[in-house]
Amino acid sequence: xxxxxxxxxxxxxxxxxxxxxxxxxxxxxxxxxxxxxxxxxxxxxxxxxxxxxxxxxxxxxxxxxxxxxxxxxxxxxxxxxxxxxxxxxxxxxxxxxxxxxxxxxxxxxxxxxxxxxxxxxxxxxxxxxxxxxxxxxxxxxxxxxxxxxxxxxxxxxxxxxxxxxxxxxxxxxxxxxxxxxxxxxxxxxxxxxxxxxxxxxxxxxxxxxxxxxxxxxxxxxxxxxxxxxxxxxxxxxxxxxxxxxxxxxxxxxxxxxxxxxxxxxxxxxxxxxxxxxxxxxxxxxxxxxxxxxxxxxxxxxxxxxxxxxxxxxxxxxxxxxxxxxxxxxxxxxxxxxxxxxxxxxxxxxxxxxxxxxxxxxxxxxxxxxxxxxxxxxxxxxxxxxxxxxxxxxxxxxxxxxxxxxxxxxxxxxxxxxxxxxxxxxxxxxxxxxxxxxxxxxxxxxxxxxxxxxxxxxxxxxxxxxxxxxxxxxxxxxxxxxxxxxxxxxxxxxxxxxxxxxxxxxxxxxxxxxxxxxxxxxxxxxxxxxxxxxxxxxxxxxxxxxxxxxxxxxxxxxxxxxxxxxxxxxxxxxxxxxxxxxxxxxxxxxxxxxxxxxxxxxxxxxxxxxxxxxxxxxxxxxxxxxxxxxxxxxxxxxxxxxxxxxxxxxx
Amino acid sequence: xxxxxxxxxxxxxxxxxxxxxxxxxxxxxxxxxxxxxxxxxxxxxxxxxxxxxxxxxxxxxxxxxxxxxxxxxxxxxxxxxxxxxxxxxxxxxxxxxxxxxxxxxxxxxxxxxxxxxxxxxxxxxxxxxxxxxxxxxxxxxxxxxxxxxxxxxxxxxxxxxxxxxxxxxxxxxxxxxxxxxxxxxxxxxxxxxxxxxxxxxxxxxxxxxxxxxxxxxxxxxxxxxxxxxxxxxxxxxxxxxxxxxxxxxxxxxxxxxxxxxxxxxxxxxxxxxxxxxxxxxxxxxxxxxx
Numbered sequence: 021x022x023x024x025x026x027x028x029x030x031x032x033x034x035x036x037x038x039x040x041x042x043x044x045x046x047x048x049x050x051x052x053x054x055x056x057x058x059x060x061x062x063x064x065x066x067x068x069x070x071x072x073x074x075x076x077x078x079x080x081x082x083x084x085x086x087x088x089x090x091x092x093x094x095x096x097x098x099x100x101x102x103x104x105x106x107x108x109x110x111x112x113x114x115x116x117x118x119x120x121x122x123x124x125x126x127x128x129x130x131x132x133x134x135x136x137x138x139x140x141x142x143x144x145x146x147x148x149x150x151x152x153x154x155x156x157x158x159x160x161x162x163x164x165x166x167x168x169x170x171x172x173x174x175x176x177x178x179x180x181x182x183x184x185x186x187x188x189x190x191x192x193x194x195x196x197x198x199x200x201x202x203x204x205x206x207x208x209x210x211x212x213x214x215x216x217x218x219x220x221x222x223x224x225x226x227x228x229x230x231x232x233x234x235x236x237x238x239x240x241x242x243x244x245x246x247x248x249x250x251x252x253x254x255x256x257x258x259x260x261x262x263x264x265x266x267x268x269x270x271x272x273x274x275x276x277x278x279x280x281x282x283x284x285x286x287x288x289x290x291x292x293x294x295x296x297x298x299x300x301x302x303x304x305x306x307x308x309x310x311x312x313x314x315x316x317x318x319x320x321x322x323x324x325x326x327x328x329x330x331x332x333x334x335x336x337x338x339x340x341x342x343x344x345x346x347x348x349x350x351x352x353x354x355x356x357x358x359x360x361x362x363x364x365x366x367x368x369x370x371x372x373x374x375x376x377x378x379x380x381x382x383x384x385x386x387x388x389x390x391x392x393x394x395x396x397x398x399x400x401x402x403x404x405x406x407x408x409x410x411x412x413x414x415x416x417x418x419x420x421x422x423x424x425x426x427x428x429x430x431x432x433x434x435x436x437x438x439x440x441x442x443x444x445x446x447x448x449x450x451x452x453x454x455x456x457x458x459x460x461x462x463x464x465x466x467x468x469x470x471x472x473x474x475x476x477x478x479x480x481x482x483x484x485x486x487x488x489x490x491x492x493x494x495x496x497x498x499x500x501x502x503x504x505x506x507x508x509x510x511x512x513x514x515x516x517x518x519x520x521x522x523x524x525x526x527x528x529x530x531x532x533x534x535x536x537x538x539x540x541x542x543x544x545x546x547x548x549x550x551x552x553x554x555x556x557x558x559x560x561x562x563x564x565x566x567x568x569x570x571x572x573x574x575x576x577x578x579x580x581x582x583x584x585x586x587x588x589x590x591x592x593x594x595x596x597x598x599x600x601x602x603x604x605x606x607x608x609x610x611x612x613x614x615x616x617x618x619x620x621x622x623x624x625x626x627x628x629x630x631x632x633x634x635x636x637x638x639x640x641x642x643x644x645x646x647x648x649x650x651x652x653x654x655x656x657x658x659x660x661x662x663x664x665x666x667x668x669x670x
Numbered sequence: 671x672x673x674x675x676x677x678x679x680x681x682x683x684x685x686x687x688x689x690x691x692x693x694x695x696x697x698x699x700x701x702x703x704x705x706x707x708x709x710x711x712x713x714x715x716x717x718x719x720x721x722x723x724x725x726x727x728x729x730x731x732x733x734x735x736x737x738x739x740x741x742x743x744x745x746x747x748x749x750x751x752x753x754x755x756x757x758x759x760x761x762x763x764x765x766x767x768x769x770x771x772x773x774x775x776x777x778x779x780x781x782x783x784x785x786x787x788x789x790x791x792x793x794x795x796x797x798x799x800x801x802x803x804x805x806x807x808x809x810x811x812x813x814x815x816x817x818x819x820x821x822x823x824x825x826x827x828x829x830x831x832x833x834x835x836x837x838x839x840x841x842x843x844x845x846x847x848x849x850x851x852x853x854x855x856x857x858x859x860x861x862x863x864x865x866x867x868x869x870x871x872x873x874x875x876x877x878x879x880x881x882x883x884x885x886x887x888x889x890x891x892x893x894x895x896x897x898x899x900x901x902x903x904x905x906x907x908x909x910x911x912x913x914x915x916x917x918x919x920x921x922x923x924x925x926x927x928x929x930x931x932x933x934x935x936x937x938x939x940x941x942x943x944x945x946x947x948x949x950x951x952x953x954x955x956x957x958x959x960x
């Protein structure tokens with residue numbers, strides 16, 4: 021539904037990846053638990069875990085005794101004194117900074133973003149203000165800590181604590197800026213207000229847990245030399261992280277379900293289930309010693325989640341243009357920036373994911389360049405393919421947007437509107453677009469196969485033979501396509517033109533594809549005619565048309581007067597604001613034949629194609645009005661019949 | 671109450687219990703016993719009772735932070751603050767840091783003297799024995815102090831909580847400029863309502879009727895409690911027109927109230943120091959939350 025679940029998951033999974041990685045690190049640092057990906061010895065790992073828990077208590081007791089000793093010889097008092105100095109310096113300097121920065125920050129926070137992109141700018145400014153505060157805090161604490169003469173081993177403790185505080189504060193700030201509780205217009209993710217505070221506190225809580233799981237065991241191992249206690253702490257905190265993540269997923273999906281019940285029934289991808297499975301699998305793997313596999317799993321899961329949500333994440337920032345979160349329709353794209361950003365986002369995500377796999381797999385840099393490591397090779401090939409896809413996609417959207425923009429400049433794509441300029445482009449550009457799409461996909465597929473090391477020469481040869489077979493079996497098809505190409509090259513018809521082919525098939529060209537042309541008959545039916553069957557084409561929509569019609573009048577009328585009258589009407593029509601521009605040669609009439617009892621006047625005019633009907637209607641209307649005004653009636657049918665009988669042909 | 675207020679309140683409440691040990695151990699004991707000479711407390715802190723040392727260190731910092739917050743928030747509203755700041759702020763930082771450094775330095779001396787000066791060590795230990803003999807009486811005194819103090823705090827908290835509970839159901843709607851509305855309870859100030867509902871509302875002094883930046887324009891017949899002396903003085907000082915109230919002092923009485931904020935939320939202490947500099951904006955551009 022909303023991308024918030026994904027955004028939460030991505031934030032916390034990143035933390036989780038860190039823990040998994042650190043578990044992998046610790047595995048290699050601490051013991052011989054994990055010698056390689058393939059030789060993960062589950063039994064030994066579980067044994068080591070059991071030892072951790074068995075020995076943790078005694079190690080904790082020893083540490084407590086150390087602390088008591090430190091208290092009595094003045095070390096602890098001195099350390100706490102110095103730590104308080106650090107707090108005074110760090111917190112004080114940051115407080116001083118905030119006495120100046122609080123007002124500008126409030127000004128930014130209380131602005132209303134007009135667009136999501138504007139919100140990005142505001143978020144960066146907020147991040148700047150808040151981040152500088154944390155930086156000042158960190159820098160002053162580190163600076164002061166460097167000056168003070170710490171008792172031995174305490175400096176490591178101070179560094180760890182500072183790192184923990186800074187990590188938690190940084191994540192908190194970022195989550196707060198991204199989610200912006202209480203300021204919906206500044207939000208950078210699609211998330212409801214009532215969830216925003218929940219997300220911020222959840223992220224902060226998970227950071228506390230993750231940072232503890234990451235930093236404290238390290239401290240215990242190096243300074244306290246209590247590796248087993250460290251292992252126990254790691255397992256405990258990892259368990260807490262897992263439980264918290266599962267709870268977050270559960271709460272998120274529960275609320276989501278509650279909202280959607282009865283509103284939407286169509287089946288959806290079971291995000292919550294998959295997320296929970298990934299979390300549990302990662303935890304179990306990390307526990308039994310498959311730290312690297314767990315990290316890989318997390319890496320892949322994050323990339324997959326990000327790729328899955330990429331469209332929502334990116335289009336969120338152009339929400340104002342497209343009304344809603346849906347992807348804009350193909351013929352109504354506002355600009356190509358969102359699509360390019362989407363492509364870049366996906367590309368960067370994929371490459372980062374692949375790059376993240378390399379340290380997890382512990383590929384040495386030398387093997388990476390020489391390509392001797394199979395894992396690295398696969399990763400590089402995949403990266404190549406992703407890069408290729410990126411370039412092809414960029415090229416494709418560039419061309420597609422050039423074509424689409426040109427099309428939109430030309431005319432709205434409505435075949436039944438009055439003839440516009442450049443109909444040939446309107447006809448050919450969509451065809452070109454389709455052709456290019458096929459070419460791009462084919463080229464990309466072949467290149468990707470080639471990059472992945474699959475021989476494509478036999479494939480091409482096979483395709484040739486295959487194509488030949490199809491060609492024999494589908495001669496008509498080939499004929500249609502070839503004739504289509506020539507029809508288009510010779511510019512026989514374009515979209516929007518009224519053509520007649522043979523005797524029965526006629527209509528306005530609505531759509532042109534590779535094999536057929538779709539003709540809309542003026543009564544409605546749409547006829548699909550293969551090019552091969554078109555044969556002679558009579559195009560009624562080219563250059564001009566001449567229309568003629570007869571007017572029967574009584575013998576008594578003055579022919580010259582009628583001629584002038586019709587000419588006058590023609591001149592009036594030519595001056596008409598609507599019809600005038602369509603008329604190429606104005607209406608003229610002359611005595612055409614004299615039959616017994618009737619003078620037949622023939623009228624003629626030339627117009628743009630397809631406009632003759634309107635002009636004729638207007639002309640007849642004008643003529644009739646003029647005749648009525650002059651007191652002349654059309655030659656009736658009754659008397660003439662009698663006259664013809666009285667004077668038969670000799 | 672703002673975040674700073676909470677910090678200050680909690681720090682203030684924490685100070686007496688943390689300090690009781692020190693006072694009882696030194697002042698009361700020397701009052702009770704004639705031959706008790708309490709000039710050895712550094713030795714006690716560094717050698718014999720390190721946990722007490724940690725406690726007193728904490729008290730030093732807590733008291734200082736509490737005082738610094740109060741001093742700063744009073745001084746920053748004064749027109750002399752820009753000239754005072756370069757002197758006061760370094761002092762605010764220097765005092766606790768130098769005190770802590772001095773404590774650490776003195777600790778070295780004390781530990782060295784304890785190790786080298788056997789006579790002094792004997793004196794200290796003798797005094798400690800005296801204290802140990804007094805132990806029971808001191809504990810009783812301490813317990814009594816804790817009991818009284820705890821009772822007072824519990825009483826205050828209880829009254830506070832009871833007030834909140836009592837007024838919980840009496841809801842009052844406050845409408846702001848920009849079409850915002852918020853729901854508060856009887857007895858809350860307008861500023862409290864703004865804070866509880868995340869409505870941007872300037873307040874430099876944090877609701878102490880000192881700065882005048884939280885002031886709002888209210889209709890004459892608004893259902894608010896009448897202004898007190900402090901509020902009137904501040905309003906007079908910032909030359910506020912007659913139809914204004916300080917939002918931090920205007921408490922809701924029951925009927926809905928409509929207010930217009932005067933200052934934008936990002937106003938700083940400058941507006942309190944120099945009310946004239948902000949008066950040009952008669953119709954301030956208050957951005958609203960959608």
